[in-house]
Amino acid sequence: MAALIDALGGGAETRFVGGAVRDTLLGAEVSDVDLATRLQPREVLERLAKAKIKAVPTGIAHGTVTAVSAGTPMEVTTLRRDVATDGRRATVAFTDDWMEDAARRDFTMNALYAVPESGEVQDHFGGLADLQRGLVRFIGDPLTRIAEDHLRILRFFRFHARLGQGEPDLAGLQACAARANDLMALSRERIADELLKLLALPDPAPTVRLMVGRGILRPVLPEIDEAGVGGLEALVAREATVEVSPEPLRRLAALLPPGGELAASIAARLRLSNKATKRLVTAAERQRNDVDRPLGLAYRVGSEEAVDRLLLGGGDPAIVSSVRAWRKPRFPLSGGELIAMGLEPGPAVARTMQAVERAWIEGGFEGDRDAVRALARAHVERALGDRA
Structure with missing residues (x-):
């Protein structure tokens, strides 16, 4: 230096x-x-x-x-x-x-x-x-600063969420609300970057509530409303209880109505990466019965994604903690073994593999390789009998 x-x-x-x-x-x-x-x-x-x-x-x-x-x-x-x-x-x-x-x-x-x-x-x-x-204040006239760079609208709220104490600067707040439509002129990548930085802060919910109330996000993300802010507030509280680090994509999912199709549309609108899109969509596809088989959920979608869904669904802290500590086991069966048992290569092998794996998951991943092979043999015999 x-x-x-x-x-x-x-x-x-x-x-x-x-x-x-x-x-x-x-x-x-x-x-x-x-x-x-x-x-x-x-x-x-x-x-x-x-x-x-x-x-x-x-x-x-x-x-x-x-x-x-x-x-x-x-x-x-x-x-x-x-x-x-x-x-x-x-x-x-x-x-x-x-x-x-x-x-x-x-x-x-x-x-x-x-x-x-x-x-x-x-x-x-x-x-x-x-x-x-703890006052985030524009230099000079706020409207002039915003006209120079529209992203400063979102930056105003991000800095307030991080460093602000008490109410935000009124002149800045009014200028941001008056010029919220200017956000539509920005690239969606810049909007996504700034929004995810805001959501990564320890507790952005009060600031997001302020933004929604002032119509800041309406021009670019009209799907986020008061109900979504309530979902974010609940999620932030659960994260603190379980001592889970903030995850901006999980929090974005909390702000949106559930549904993978909507999440995919918003991910495309924000130009999110394929990896980020997958995580957002998976979180948005949460189901009420996710808590019934949390390890099976983690096996299918991944541990991080399962934690997202359990937290969003109000899962018990002990269950969330168990999923966080869980390590995905390897399914001890191959398609070649099914063929060796008598199945012909093709769709029947895939169907039988899926059936055996599903039974293994529902059984809590119990049983060694020999036990899984015995289960597979029973499925193969049934498939061959159906064919006969």
Whole structure:
């Protein structure tokens, strides 16, 4: 870190900014370190090369270079000011003015800079006071900030859910409600990313209730209503009882009416990955009888997915805990063995395998290999008798 700062001219030219400063002041874990610099991007690359520090021009057109120091990637971005914005992206010009750079950021608590050598914090818009009282406040006029980047609507609520204390900033809340339709102009990937970050927080339910009440999600996710918020609140309480970590896809399923078809439609709308889609749909397909055979459920859909469904269905904490600790056994039978017992290759083998496996599951996975083979032999004899 010190070598990187030295290469970039120390605090006179380069300072820590944003989340790293905010979270350090809060005593929270810092996940990403961002640096702001007065140096032009090409000079950043040249200085890092001279210092033998790996540099990747990840977003050099917008002034960002990723420096890898001691195996840790850090984004180094030249001070900027917005020239033009359309709510999704900005055209920027580089500057050497710290105030100009701070003025284009979203919230006061995210526009804090720290001088590396002294730790002195530069605060241009009252971010320190807002951070102390847990107030997420837009820099300047909230409507202007939202017009520059519509995603700031969702970010306002995510930061409030994470850091807010008491009621949200009224001017910001009103601006977000007034401009909620602007979310329709965003890519669904950006909406999904921000929504899932919100749902991954320890208890996002009060903030989601506020969002639903103000109609924030209606333009992009009209399926989420007051009943869904109640489902989320119940789920968060159950997760705490069982000491299960937050899972945003499980929580999204709680917000939606049950049903795999609807969940699949929403997953497609949000451009979720195949893996995420499968988990969301599986959770949405929950049934009242899931609690009757929880290990059989876990065998069919997977342990994590079974936990999702049991929690969503109000399953007993002891049952959920048993599923979490369970390890899926291997079904001790192959199609080749059925053929060796006399079945001809084809659909009959698949049907018999499924019947034997179903009986094995319903029996609690009991019986060794020989017992399962004996069960299979009985099914084969029955199948051959039916054919005769």
